Amino acid sequence: MGSSDRRPYESASVLDQDLLRQCSDNLTIKLEMIADIENIGAGSLTLHISDRAKYVGENFYEPRTEFPIISRTIGDWLSGTLEFSNLELTINNSDGKYNNFAPGGGEYTGFIGRRIVVKAGLGEILSTYSIVFSGEITDVSGFGRDTTSFSLSARNDFEKVNVSIPSEVLLNTDFPDIEEGFIGLGAPIIYGDWTTDLRPEAPEVPAFPVNGLNANVLLGISPVRCVISSTPLLSLDTTTVTLLRSDIYYVIAPGDIAIVGGTDNTIFDITQMNFNIDGSPWIYVNGDSFFVKCIGVPLAFGLNSNIVEIGRDILIRFGGAVLGDFDVSWNTIAGKSLPVEDGIFGIKTRVWLQEAVNAMEYVLSLFEQVRIEAFVDKNNKFKLTTLHFSDFVAAPAFTLTNPRLVRGTLKPEIDERNNWNRAKADYSLSPVTGEAKFSTPIFKNDIAIAQSGRQISKLVSFPNLVDEVDVINQLTEMIKLASSYGEFLVFDVTWFGQQLDISDEIDISNINIGGLNFTILGTTTRPTAKIREIGYEKTGRIRIKAWNFQMIPFPGNEKPFVPGITGGSTAVITQE
């Protein structure tokens, strides 16, 4: 249907799917990109750069760069690696205009850590522009130059929050009488409930003595001081503080335990010589170990064991994120309680972390255990999506049709990495051993095994989950997904898809992907796909990598008439 205005993009104030449709009716648009490089030079200027001379709002953008393909990704499911979205910009400085900001220039203040924001929109109309990339210039190879240009390399905000944690270690500057063996240990980060689901013999959370070289401590005169964590504790159970000496556990009397004031339960003193070991009053010696029961960081609304809130707190507390950085999906998914297998709200999670890891990578590893994925969305917010069948969209609003599919670009790729049909799980990491305490039975998809003619096994780790029921629920759901026909579709769409984002689902029933398309069988068999990577070209072309759900049944789209289905929500997973 044609629009009476053949060039509606010239007067539009909002760039939305309806406007894209109107433009698509006329086969033309004026979609452009701009970049702001912030806080440059002594005057903290913003450099306004584009691939063409243009205004957007009040700012003039100089034609000094060629925009590369700007891609964002959610990474691979269960890959265990964090994938950043990168941007490489080369700025033309052949006329020397920016010499002043370059090394040796009068206003040089460096480029590392400066933010680059790339937006796309219509012509000069500021209100139509939205972010397609935002990130900071990296400290490694983030800035380079030659005689006519300089180059900038930035990563999205996963990089900004991906700091090394724990951020605090035990030092003799803080604790002058600390023993050599404890110096440099990370001060642990603790979340969740460490009062239950423990090893039977004793509590599991270590407390580190930090004054073991003090003469009075060694004489038993002064109390032993112990540090539990660098993060505040909601509570410390003083009735169960346990000493381990020579493989024997001794529960110390609550009266001998004194929480040091102002430490949020993270440091306590133990009065000595109030009980005997081998007939003598206990006096601390090197090698004595202490274990406690505690509840970790107190989180809002009492969600102290909620995996989403734990992840959010890590990113805020250590990564410097603020509440405004988080998309509303964090709230939605944190509170999700049904169906049971997808009930994030009720899944008990806990964290004890001492070895150095990067914050975002750790958070993603948390979320992976409950089939949640995080990414930076087009609004530059941290956003969550799930691989829960219950969240898949049976009839997506965006329908991909041939006039919107770029000619010759569609290419199906088998997802060989996430193709397995038999698995077991380890779960509940013990701080004492550094290993999971428990394992589940083996679960499998017999139909998938029969179809492929072989068992493809996998051991899945759930170090932060505590309850076996939760672990088995997650494991079986993962098998249902992994034992279906896993396939990616790689293709380009016209600028009609400019509003698409990672995790969006699209209807692919109207394109030819090399097999039957099932539109004639109704919405319950509509083939759909979920976007995992998206790239923006300056031409307006959108590059997409999507997970093909054509062979994956899920609620509302059970694909009852599709032969050869092996996985999906309707798959039967049995215990071996």
Next chain:
Amino acid sequence: MAQTNTGGYQQTAYLAEVPYMGGNAVVTTGMQVNMVTDTSVSTGQQANMNVNAAFPLGMQADMFTGNDGIAGMQVEMFINDLLNPLGFQVDMLTSKVTPNGMQVDMQLAGNLNQLGMQAKMGFPQHITCGGYLTDNPYMEEAYLGPKFCTLNSMQVFMQISEIVPTGLQAEMFIVSPDDDKITGMQANMQIAGNLKITGMQADMLSVDRTGMQATMVLYSVETLRFLCDFESRGTPAQAGDTWTSVQSLRVGDFEANNLNTDIFEERTETLATPPALWELQCNTGKTNTFVDTIYIGDHNFTLGASVIFQASTFSNFSTIEYQRVMTVENQDMYFVLPLLDFPPLPAQYYRLLIQDGANPGALKIGIVVFGSSTTFTPDERFINPVRYGVRHFKDTIPTEGFTNVSNDRALRKFLTLDFEQLLLEGGNFGKIRNFIKTSKTDLKCLIIPRPTKPSALAVFSKLTTLPEEQHYATEDDNWRIDLTLDWDEQD
């Protein structure tokens, strides 16, 4: 080129309406020399001579008398003084059956490309008969302006057919390391503002017999012109800071000096509700700038807008030296001075006065340049056809629906001019060389191939490449060059 004399110093109210010794020619080619004698000594000589292009004789004179018996030569002579009817008498006899009347053989040094007629003419005789230092009261006449009385003179009208459009060719080269200090002879050449003026008009006066002072202005509105040196950009010391807007501008990167950037898109813009009168002032930084070409690019004026360009020697524009009323055209508009001011009117301050009450929003201008153009002399031109057009830049995406979709980018003009047989030592080739030396392929210049209709073919652009010259160099005095100049606004 046809030539029509429509009057002049001797043919209008005598010595009254036309500048001294000035001829009026609507279509003037060749050479016009008006020589004037005082009416009280009204003898002199008048000759009308026609050269017929079909019979390219050096000189042909038809003279008519009323006597059937006279052969060989026809002379028509009009002597106003009936009492003394012997202004000029020629008796010529011939024994030929087909008499030639009068035959003149002129040999012009044996070159192959001589031009029409070569004439050596003595200097007209003038005496001063009053003026600044002579008349009483003393020194109250025009400063240093003598009065002249001409003792005798000659008026010659020469008509040269278009097919042999040579007439008189003058090649003048002044070589000085410092163009600002040319001495020896100063020539201002002016071609009156007629539509088909070519050739040259020269007024020459002898002042107190102290040598020669000649003002010659060669100016054409028909030939190619370049404007690379923009007076509007001011002096180096001004560093591009020449424009101010009297009225408030839109907040943001819309300052008035954006008019000085070569980027069309970097513009100046009024508030969303534009002023009734938008005044943009330009200080060129020099007291003696001259302007014959004005370009306002990428504007959004309506066709009903009024755009006036004014010049002043005062920064407050208390006195206006002159003004040009510009014709508004969509997007790009030009002004080419049709007739040079004489004497020229230098100024330092210029302003644009813009009224566009019908414009629904802010007034916008991408670029303004003005200055004194380099013009081609009329004897050499680019050849037809001129290749000109507008390119549409867009990103095209093919689809599986077998219909491409586009992402619009920009429109850009391009222009290609071919030149053939330019004389090496003719002025035009030198101008092209200088233009190339100045602009290379990285400076935008205003190129107006046809100043009579500037918007039809003009571009504000860089050369895409430096041209390859094809030289026909076997003869020093007939060394000619072919070349092509190519501009593209996308560069």
